[in-house]
Amino acid sequence: MFLSALAIQAAMLAFRLETIEEAKVILIFHIVGTVWVYPEASLFRIGGEAAVLRLHVASIGSYIARVWRLFDLRFTHHPPLWAVVLVGIAIYVNFFAHHFIVDIRYGLFAVMALMFGRTMIYFKI
Secondary structure: OHHHHHHHHHHHHHOOOOOHHHHHHHHHHHHHHHHOOOOOOOOOEEOOEEHHHHHHHHHHHHHHHHHHHHOOOEEEOOOOHHHHHHHHHHHHHHHHHOOOOOOOHHHHHHHHHHHHOOOEEEOOO
């Protein structure tokens, strides 16, 4: 299955169904899926982690990368990248730490609403 997935990825690049940039995004999502460990029992595990999780995380990355190009997404009033990165880090820290410290997810929702409230997304079909 792993070799089949590599062959499909290579074919998509060779036939220009996917760009190198999109493949990089998918690789990043694979790396995220690799370091994210769930303790539940599973039939197939890779490095102590459920193999199906990698597929789910990578499929999200693949979809995001493809739809961005295919729909020619454009944004107005998008917040600066540094602000998006800071809020993203805060979301991940809260996700893992809310069992030990105060859960601030509602505050993070409010911050995201303020940051992205004016953002408009334009696309082509």
